Each structure stands twice: as structure tokens, then as C-alpha cells.
Amino acid sequence: MANRLIPGLLVALLLVLHAQLWFGRGSVPQVAQLRRDLAAQLEANELxxxxxxxxxxELRDLQEGLEMVEELARQDLGMVKPNEVFVQIAR
Structure with a gap:
């Protein structure tokens, strides 16, 4: 009787541990998903x-001089200096 009980308990314990590995908390699929999530978050953080x-x-440039302000005004607002002719070439 004891010869069959010990191997049976060991097999049952192995099955419980194996089930825990695949379906329990911290399982292999869950860890793989967490690693994918981590990689995506690291990429988003880098961007x-x-x-x-x-x-x-850009902020440093704006604080240090007016050249950047003038450049942004020309690009975004179409600023033109006095006695300057604005020419736009259509491509």
C-alpha cells in the first residue's frame, strides 16, 4: 500500500506544480505578456x-535669442519684415 501511495502523491504534487506553472499567478503566458507590455512601454518612454x-x-532657443522667435513667426504666421517682399513658389 505504501509503495503505491508515495508515487501517487509525488505525481499529484507534480501535476499541481505543473498546473501552477501554466495557469497560476506568475504563469509562463502571463510573464510573456508582461514582457511584451514592458517592451512596448519602454519604446513609448523612449519616444x-x-x-x-x-x-x-526649442525652449532653450526661444529663451536665448530672438532668431528662433523670428523663424517660428515667419514659418507659422507668415511674418514679413518692413520693406521686405514675400515671394512664394508653388511646386
């Missing part, structure tokens, strides 16, 4: 970091 660096650079 945000680059955008923040670009905005910080």
Missing part, C-alpha cells in the same frame, strides 16, 4: 524622452 528633448531644445 516621449526624445520629444521632451526636442521641446527642451
Amino acid at each position: 516621449a524622452r526624445q520629444r521632451n528633448a526636442q521641446i527642451a531644445s
Whole structure:
């Protein structure tokens, strides 16, 4: 009787552990999904970091001189200086 009980308990324990590995908390599929989510979040963070660096650079340019302000006004608002002729070439 004892010869059959111990292997049966070991098999049952193995099945419980195996089920926990595939379906329980911290299972293999869940860890794989979390890794994919982490990779996507790291990529989004890097894009945000680059955008923040670009905005910080533009801000420094705006704080340091009027050349950037003038350039933005010319591009976005169509600013023209006095005695200047505006010519637009259509392509």
C-alpha cells in the first residue's frame, strides 16, 4: 500500500506544480505578456524622452535669442519684415 501511495502523491504534487506553472499567478503566458507590455512601454518612454528633448531644445532657443522667435513667426504666421517682399513658389 505504501509503495503505491508515495508515487501517487509525488505525481499529484507534480501535476499541481505543473498546473501552477501554466495557469497560476506568475504563469509562463502571463510573464510573456508582461514582457511584451514592458517592451512596448519602454519604446513609448523612449519616444516621449526624445520629444521632451526636442521641446527642451526649442525652449532653450526661444529663451536665448530672438532668431528662433523670428523663424517660428515667419514659418507659422507668415511674418514679413518692413520693406521686405514675400515671394512664394508653388511646386
